[in-house]
Amino acid sequence: MAKRSIKAMRRDELMDAAIAVIAEEGMPGATMAVIARRAGMSAGLVNHYFESKEELIALAMRSLSNLFRQDIMRLAPADPTPAQRLRAIVDGSFAPQHLGTPKRAAMWMQFMIAAQTEPRIKHLYHLTGARFVSNIRYAVRRLVPADQVDDIVDGIAALIDGFFWQNAGEYEEEDLERARRICWRYVCLQIPGIEL
Amino acid sequence: MAKRSIKAMRRDELMDAAIAVIAEEGMPGATMAVIARRAGMSAGLVNHYFESKEELIALAMRSLSNLFRQDIMRLAPADPTPAQRLRAIVDGSFAPQHLGTPKRAAMWMQFMIAAQTEPRIKHLYHLTGARFVSNIRYAVRRLVPADQVDDIVDGIAALIDGFFWQNAGEYEEEDLERARRICWRYVCLQIPGIEL
DNA sequence: TAATATATTGATTGGCCATTCAATATATTA
DNA sequence: TAATATATTGAATGGCCAATCAATATATTA
Numbered sequence: 001m002a003k004r005s006i007k008a009m010r011r012d013e014l015m016d017a018a019i020a021v022i023a024e025e026g027m028p029g030a031t032m033a034v035i036a037r038r039a040g041m042s043a044g045l046v047n048h049y050f051e052s053k054e055e056l057i058a059l060a061m062r063s064l065s066n067l068f069r070q071d072i073m074r075l076a077p078a079d080p081t082p083a084q085r086l087r088a089i090v091d092g093s094f095a096p097q098h099l100g101t102p103k104r105a106a107m108w109m110q111f112m113i114a115a116q117t118e119p120r121i122k123h124l125y126h127l128t129g130a131r132f133v134s135n136i137r138y139a140v141r142r143l144v145p146a147d148q149v150d151d152i153v154d155g156i157a158a159l160i161d162g163f164f165w166q167n168a169g170e171y172e173e174e175d176l177e178r179a180r181r182i183c184w185r186y187v188c189l190q191i192p193g194i195e196l
Numbered sequence: 197m198a199k200r201s202i203k204a205m206r207r208d209e210l211m212d213a214a215i216a217v218i219a220e221e222g223m224p225g226a227t228m229a230v231i232a233r234r235a236g237m238s239a240g241l242v243n244h245y246f247e248s249k250e251e252l253i254a255l256a257m258r259s260l261s262n263l264f265r266q267d268i269m270r271l272a273p274a275d276p277t278p279a280q281r282l283r284a285i286v287d288g289s290f291a292p293q294h295l296g297t298p299k300r301a302a303m304w305m306q307f308m309i310a311a312q313t314e315p316r317i318k319h320l321y322h323l324t325g326a327r328f329v330s331n332i333r334y335a336v337r338r339l340v341p342a343d344q345v346d347d348i349v350d351g352i353a354a355l356i357d358g359f360f361w362q363n364a365g366e367y368e369e370e371d372l373e374r375a376r377r378i379c380w381r382y383v384c385l386q387i388p389g390i391e392l
Numbered sequence: 393t394a395a396t397a398t399a400t401t402g403a404t405t406g407g408c409c410a411t412t413c414a415a416t417a418t419a420t421t422a
Numbered sequence: 423t424a425a426t427a428t429a430t431t432g433a434a435t436g437g438c439c440a441a442t443c444a445a446t447a448t449a450t451t452a
Contacts, residue, residue: 026313042401113309117222155378162354182351
């Protein structure tokens with residue numbers, strides 16, 4: 001049990017270090033040596049706990065993706081109405097804890113970038129996006145006629161995405177507030193009967 | 197005159213090759229040697245015509261940015277009304293010639309990526325974005341009360357951006373049509389008196 | 393304790409890359 | 423034509439990186 005525990009700890013430490021370095025220096029600066037030193041380990045150790053650099057990065061990204069989903073779920077009350085669900089998605093997407101800190105925001109950017117070249121990360125990235133959209137659809141389909149669902153869902157998702165990337169990495173709380181407001185107004189304009 | 201001409205030609209050829217390679221292989225694959233071979237030249241020649249790789253890439257991106265602006269301007273009639281201007285921006289953003297071909301779409305993605313690390317490209321990227329937004333603002337401010345301009349402009353820009361990146365690199369004409377429709381509906385919802 | 397597994401290190405390897413450079417070819421000019 | 427500038431090549435340079443490996447330390451087990 002103890003051996004497993006050390007292995008798990010080291011892997012977590014390395015994933016955290018990877019996220020920190022990638023966020024601060026970008027993907028090109030995130031070399032194995034730098035990540036290892038950041039985690040307080042020697043260069044060679046990374047390949048002892050991860051099969052390859054690609055595996056390390058992919059797993060780090062996955063943990064980021066999971067954090068995001070949890071943040072959103074935490075914002076909605078238990079057994080939420082469709083409107084509350086949408087509200088949590090809009091608010092959660094611009095929550096300070098995942099866009100407010102430059103590190104996290106930059107990390108999302110690097111996540112998308114890595115998805116361009118690494119097949120494994122590409123898959124994870126698409127999965128993350130698909131879950132996000134399907135979350136929106138689950139709520140919208142309960143609020144509008146079936147033939148309007150697709151366009152409304154895609155519009156909401158695109159609008160959130162657009163703000164998400166727009167100033168990527170340099171958000172003030174003020175910008176986030178603004179993004180929330182504009183996105184929510186869009187939701188209200190498209191879906192009659194929702195308010196504030 | 198002849199010497200200048202050759203220099204200009206080679207530089208253009210190299211910039212085209214750079215765009216092609218970056219679009220196909222992504223930034224990591226775009227080495228000097230590969231770009232040179234793509235342009236039918238030997239490896240060493242690139243540094244004869246460009247100070248550095250960074251300069252080559254930055255100028256290639258600039259030409260992409262200019263092409264985009266020209267595409268949009270070409271879509272609007274001479275002396276357009278504000279509504280026609282907006283329409284050209286929406287249609288132009290999803291015009292087949294700059295998102296329909298995988299190469300061009302992927303190139304935009306790589307443009308944004310490079311902006312994360314290269315200061316020169318970062319500047320160019322922000323400039324491109326600022327011009328785009330200011331283009332929208334020019335039209336919107338003639339159509340709605342002053343205190344509504346900012347939110348509407350940012351909403352339109354974000355929505356277009358969102359679609360722009362969403363499926364980046366893998367657009368069907370059908371997707372583009374859809375994006376146009378959803379964006380234009382948003383414009384119409386926000387700005388009374390616009391139609392079609 | 394002895395034996396075995398795991399953790400950790402830092403040097404080494406082999407590969408890739410941007411850039412430089414000397415050498416050669418091809419124009420331009422006087 | 424001779425002299426000079428420009429174009430082009432391909433090999434060499436020096437640096438960086440992921441991954442490997444032998445060596446050492448530390449824990450686990452019998």
